Amino acid sequence: xxxxxxxxxxxxxxxxxxxxxxxxxxxxxxxxxxxxxxxxxxxxxxxxxxxxxxxxxxxxxxxxxxxxxxxxxxxxxxxxxxxxxxxxxxxxxxxxxxxxxxxxxxxxxxxxxxxxxxxxxxxxxxxxxxxxxxxxxxxxxxxxxxxxxxxxxxxxxxxxxxxxxxxxxxxxxxxxxxxxxxxxxxxxxxxxxxxxxxxxxxxxxxxxxxxxxxxxxxxxxxxxxxxxxxxxxxxxxxxxxxxxxxxxxxxxxxxxxxxxxxxxxxxxxxxxxxxxxxxxxxxxxxxxxxxxxxxxxxxxxxxxxxxxxxxxxxxxxxxxxxxxxxxxxxxxxxxxxxxxxxxxxxxxxx
Amino acid sequence: xxxxxxxxxxxxxxxxxxxxxxxxxxxxxxxxxxxxxxxxxxxxxxxxxxxxxxxxxxxxxxxxxxxxxxxxxxxxxxxxxxxxxxxxxxxxxxxxxxxxxxxxxxxxxxxxxxxxxxxxxxxxxxxxxxxxxxxxxxxxxxxxxxxxxxxxxxxxxxxxxxxxxxxxxxxxxxxxxxxxxxxxxxxxxxxxxxxxxxxxxxxxxxxxxxxxxxxxxxxxxxxxxxxxxxxxxxxxxxxxxxxxxxxxxxxxxxxxxxxxxxxxxxxxxxxxxxxxxxxxxxxxxxxxxxxxxxxxxxxxxxxxxxxxxxxxxxxxxxxxxxxxxxxxxxxxxxxxxxxxxxxxxxxxxxxxxxxxxxxxxxxxxxxxxxxxxxxxxxxxxxxxxxxxxxxxxxxxxxxxxxxxxxxx
Numbered sequence: 001x002x003x004x005x006x007x008x009x010x011x012x013x014x015x016x017x018x019x020x021x022x023x024x025x026x027x028x029x030x031x032x033x034x035x036x037x038x039x040x041x042x043x044x045x046x047x048x049x050x051x052x053x054x055x056x057x058x059x060x061x062x063x064x065x066x067x068x069x070x071x072x073x074x075x076x077x078x079x080x081x082x083x084x085x086x087x088x089x090x091x092x093x094x095x096x097x098x099x100x101x102x103x104x105x106x107x108x109x110x111x112x113x114x115x116x117x118x119x120x121x122x123x124x125x126x127x128x129x130x131x132x133x134x135x136x137x138x139x140x141x142x143x144x145x146x147x148x149x150x151x152x153x154x155x156x157x158x159x160x161x162x163x164x165x166x167x168x169x170x171x172x173x174x175x176x177x178x179x180x181x182x183x184x185x186x187x188x189x190x191x192x193x194x195x196x197x198x199x200x201x202x203x204x205x206x207x208x209x210x211x212x213x214x215x216x217x218x219x220x221x222x223x224x225x226x227x228x229x230x231x232x233x234x235x236x237x238x239x240x241x242x243x244x245x246x247x248x249x250x251x252x253x254x255x256x257x258x259x260x261x262x263x264x265x266x267x268x269x270x271x272x273x274x275x276x277x278x279x280x281x282x283x284x285x286x287x288x289x290x291x292x293x294x295x296x297x298x299x300x301x302x303x304x305x306x307x308x309x310x311x312x313x314x315x316x317x318x319x320x321x322x323x324x325x326x327x328x329x330x331x332x333x334x335x336x337x338x339x340x341x342x343x344x345x346x347x348x349x350x
Numbered sequence: 351x352x353x354x355x356x357x358x359x360x361x362x363x364x365x366x367x368x369x370x371x372x373x374x375x376x377x378x379x380x381x382x383x384x385x386x387x388x389x390x391x392x393x394x395x396x397x398x399x400x401x402x403x404x405x406x407x408x409x410x411x412x413x414x415x416x417x418x419x420x421x422x423x424x425x426x427x428x429x430x431x432x433x434x435x436x437x438x439x440x441x442x443x444x445x446x447x448x449x450x451x452x453x454x455x456x457x458x459x460x461x462x463x464x465x466x467x468x469x470x471x472x473x474x475x476x477x478x479x480x481x482x483x484x485x486x487x488x489x490x491x492x493x494x495x496x497x498x499x500x501x502x503x504x505x506x507x508x509x510x511x512x513x514x515x516x517x518x519x520x521x522x523x524x525x526x527x528x529x530x531x532x533x534x535x536x537x538x539x540x541x542x543x544x545x546x547x548x549x550x551x552x553x554x555x556x557x558x559x560x561x562x563x564x565x566x567x568x569x570x571x572x573x574x575x576x577x578x579x580x581x582x583x584x585x586x587x588x589x590x591x592x593x594x595x596x597x598x599x600x601x602x603x604x605x606x607x608x609x610x611x612x613x614x615x616x617x618x619x620x621x622x623x624x625x626x627x628x629x630x631x632x633x634x635x636x637x638x639x640x641x642x643x644x645x646x647x648x649x650x651x652x653x654x655x656x657x658x659x660x661x662x663x664x665x666x667x668x669x670x671x672x673x674x675x676x677x678x679x680x681x682x683x684x685x686x687x688x689x690x691x692x693x694x695x696x697x698x699x700x701x702x703x704x705x706x707x708x709x710x711x712x713x714x715x716x717x718x719x720x721x722x723x724x725x726x727x728x729x730x731x732x733x734x735x736x737x738x739x740x741x742x743x744x745x746x747x748x749x750x751x752x753x754x755x756x757x758x
Contacts, residue, residue, distance in 0.1 A: 017543075024538050031535055032553040034630070038568045039556055041579065045571070061582070064589050064599060075586055079579050142353050149358045153365065157452075165449030172442030175434035187457065189739055191691045193716040194732035197725060198460035198467070205412070205481070212361035213368055221456045224449065253441040282561045285693065288702075289720060295354060300563045304698075307567045314571055321564040332559035333552065 040080040042325070046318035047082035047127050082127075130319035139294060140302060140320055147281060147298040150212055154219040155276035161220065162227030162272055167257055169228065170235035171243075184225045192285060195222075200289045210292045218290070219280045227272035234268030235261065274335040281328065299324055376451040379424065380443055383431045396428030413486070415466045419459055468729035469493030477723065489726060496730035505722045506706075506714060514738070517690065517710040520625065524689045527629040529682060532636025537670075539637075540644040551641070558634035566698040569627045573613040573699075581610040617707020620700065624708050628695045636681060643677040644670070683746055690739060711735050 062071050126132075134140040169177065199218050200209075208214030242264070243256045251259070262269070284300035291297055297305075299320070306317035386392055404421020408414065470486040470493070480486050489495045501510050535554060539547050557565060572579040588601045588609065603609075611619040647670070655665050693712045700708055703717040715735060719728035 021541075021543060024541050024544055028535070028538055028544075028550050028554075032550060035554050035556050035634075038565060038572070038630075039560060041572065042564070042568050061586055061589070064592060067589065072586065072590065075582075079583075145353050145355070146358065149362065153362060157369065161449040161452050164445045164447075168442045168445035172439065172445070174439045174442045174446070176430075189687055189691075189736075189743060191712045191715070191732065191735055191739070192693055193712050193719070194464070194736060195457070195460060196716070197719045197728055197732065198464040199456065201467075201725065202456075202460050202463060211364070212358065213365040216365055217368070217456060221452050224453070228449070254444065257445070282563060284563055285697070285716075295357070300561075303563060303567065307571065308701075312571075317567065317571075321568070325560055325564055328561050329556070329559045333555065 037080070039325075042318045042321050044080050044082040045314055046130055046322050048130075048315055048318075130315045131323070133316060134319055134323065138302070138316070139297075140299070140323070142295060143297050143299040143302040144324070146212075146296060147300070150216055150219070150287075150298055151277050151280040153212075154216045154280040155273050157216065157220040158223050158227060158276040159269060159273050162224055163231055163262065163269065164257075165224075166228045166231035166235055167261065169232045171240070184228060187225050196285060196289060199286070203290060209290055210296065212296070215287060215290050218286055219283060220276075223272075223276040223279050226275055230272050230275075231265070231268050234265050238264050271335070274331070278328070278332060278335070372451055372455065373448060376447050377444065379427070380447055383428060384440060384443075387428075387431045393425075393428055393432060397425050400424035400428075411483075413466075413480075415463060416459075419462055423454065464729045464732065467726050468496055468733055470726045471496075472725040472729075473727070474723040477725075486726075496727050497734070499727055500731050500734050504718075505724065506709065506717065508709065508714070513709060513711055513714050516621070516708075517712075520621075520628075520710050521686055521689045523625055524628050524632060525682060525686055528632040528636045528685055528689075529678070531629070531633050533640050533674075535633070535637045536640035536644055539641055551638075554637060555634045557631050558638075562631065562694050563698065565631060566627055566695055569623075569630070570699055570701070573623050575610070575612045575614070578613075580613070584608060584610050614700075614705045620705055620708040624696050624699045627699060628689070628692065631695065632685070632689070636685065639677055639681045640674065643674050647673050683743070686746065687739070687743070690742070711738075 061067065061075060168174070169181070203209055203214040203218060206214070208217075238261060243251075243253075243260050246256045246260050247253070282300065284298070284304060287298050287301055288304075291301065303317060303320050303324070306313045306320060383396075386395070389395075400421045400423070403424060404417040404419075407420050408417035467486070469489055471489040472480060472486050476486060491498060504510065538544070539550060539554075544550075573581075575581055588603050591603055592599050592601045594600070601609075613619050613623045651669055651673075652665060655669050660668070690710075691712055692710075693716060696708055696710060696713045697703065697716065700706075700713070703709070703713065703721055709717065712735065715728055715731050718724050718731060
């Protein structure tokens with residue numbers, strides 16, 4: 001609530017100001033609700049034991065005339081609050097007669113076939129079952145591990161390439177410098193699928209399809225222009241006299257770069273690393289074209305598999321999303337500020 | 351399930367091996383160049399080196415294009431050393447070498463290869479032939495048939511002009527809402543006396559910091575026509591705002607199209623849904639940008655304006671907008687390019703292109719290459735898209751530059 005000023009009186013300007021402020025807060029709150037809503041949805045779905053996004057199979061809202069205010073409130077709260085957490089379920093009847101079923105034909109290509117069998121002979125589900133299923137019945141831990149390995153190596157290679165190139169751009173003049181800068185700017189305009197087709201074909205023809213090596217190499221150059229721009233801007237702010245002093249003391253240019261400049265520019269390196277890391281961490285396009293094996297998938301492909309059109313498992317999808325989203329959102333929130341400033345900086349400088 | 355660690359480690363070792371090989375070759379070649387570039391037979395030697403490298407790649411089953419490319423590159427580098435590097439550029443060359451090698455292998459060569467493919471007939475029919483022998487037949491009409499087909503024969507059954515029009519609509523609608531809503535939110539956050547800006551800002555940036563895959567897929571779940579939240583929400587809200595008029599139930603919101611839809615089966619509804627999702631995703635970026643710019647405007651400027659008797663509207667028009675322009679112009683250009691190239695949202699909303707009716711140029715391109723396997727056609731298509739993008743960027747620069755210069 002708004003705190004009223006100390007000498008508050010219902011004078012005309014003050015009440016107008018109060019009205020203004022409350023309208024602003026109302027609008028901002030509405031915007032916040034819109035922004036949070038899908039996040040709240042995903043959390044609430046993750047605790048539901050059904051494979052659908054709805055609370056019940058049939059949508060039964062009381063018809064016109066019968067619906068009370070409470071019904072409307074219940075409708076909205078059911079969408080975002082996982083009531084399963086609070087309701088005490090009756091213990092299921094343990095003396096269920098086992099029905100003899102016809103043996104289901106197992107499709108050998110279906111990655112979920114063996115897991116479906118596991119599902120059939122299972123203990124009663126708890127409110128956290130979606131989360132435990134992710135790690136016990138699916139390869140989710142493997143997928144996260146894969147993503148970490150891919151993203152870290154892509155970011156390391158990308159930042160290394162960018163740092164050395166940015167140093168050359170910031171400190172030395174060489175013929176063709178302007179041309180190279182313009183080339184870097186135009187690369188940002190190239191549509192992603194335009195590069196994916198030839199990169200896919202080149203990687204396939206080098207026999208690097210379905211390996212991390214091909215994927216990491218292809219990813220490491222995608223963020224190169226951004227990283228070079230950020231690092232170049234930062235290197236230019238570091239005084240050249242520091243390196244000159246080191247050079248006078250008998251340091252080679254290469255060791256001056258690695259020993260003097262790189263330790264001084266950790267903030268910019270961190271931004272470039274974070275940007276490369278997050279773009280590799282959330283990439284699914286390159287991975288979906290290059291990676292075939294279930295064991296080699298990054299988490300994005302795994303999550304897309306859960307949300308597939310015909311056998312969607314929204315409960316698993318939501319649980320996986322929550323597991324991934326919490327650390328990534330914290331990381332992104334921390335880095336958002338810097339990355340935004342870096343992006344517009346690149347745009348201004350052209 | 352247990353995590354298998356070993357395959358990843360061995361893959362990484364392979365990667366390191368490849369990288370070390372590439373780096374050693376590149377730096378070794380540059381070192382060699384520096385050692386001998388004053389030698390009179392320098393250029394013939396690099397030419398010979400290039401020819402033998404190209405011949406080696408060709409003998410190993412690569413295409414003629416790859417052979418020509420890798421045969422020419424050493425010669426070009428030699429030429430650059432001979433003509434360009436007259437002074438002391440030694441250290442800059444070494445520092446540039448890793449990035450240049452990466453760009454040549456993973457950017458320039460694929461680009462050249464794509465240009466070559468755009469005149470060739472590489473499709474599912476000729477793909478296995480290409481994998482085994484490296485031979486791709488020339489497309490009809492002296493290789494130009496791919497470019498002709500872009501405008502005529504398209505497997506998706508949607509004309510090029512129509513998809514282009516939809517892409518322009520997609521860019522315009524998204525950019526308009528991103529800029530306007532982002533600006534309004536930034537102005538609200540920057541208003542005098544608003545408490546809790548930090549909390550609001552953190553919550554409002556959520557759509558931008560949540561991984562895009564997750565956000566779009568959650569929206570897709572909620573747009574599901576039978577179990578999703580959106581249709582239920584629309585039904586309930588319509589019921590809330592309905593009234594009876596001479597025995598008929600009237601829902602005024604349905605008059606403006608606010609009614610439950612089969613979001614994925616109806617093409618225009620799917621496009622609307624994709625627009626809604628992308629608008630939701632893109633607003634925070636603009637908001638953060640504008641908020642940063644607004645906070646950097648000193649208060650004294652507004653005070654001076656109010657002393658001169660400027661109204662709220664005049665202050666916005668003559669103080670805020672001109673001072674925001676240096677941020678607004680690059681942000682809108684960047685936003686336009688990103689939205690034009692935004693494959694993720696529509697790709698995920700249409701379930702990898704399974705639902706028709708919302709394709710923009712880039713998703714259509716992806717579909718042509720990875721659903722219909724028309725690689726040659728897609729290569730030509732992508733160059734057409736790139737040309738359009740270049741033209742649009744030039745127009746945008748022309749439109750925004752002079753005004754920007756006149757106001758400041």
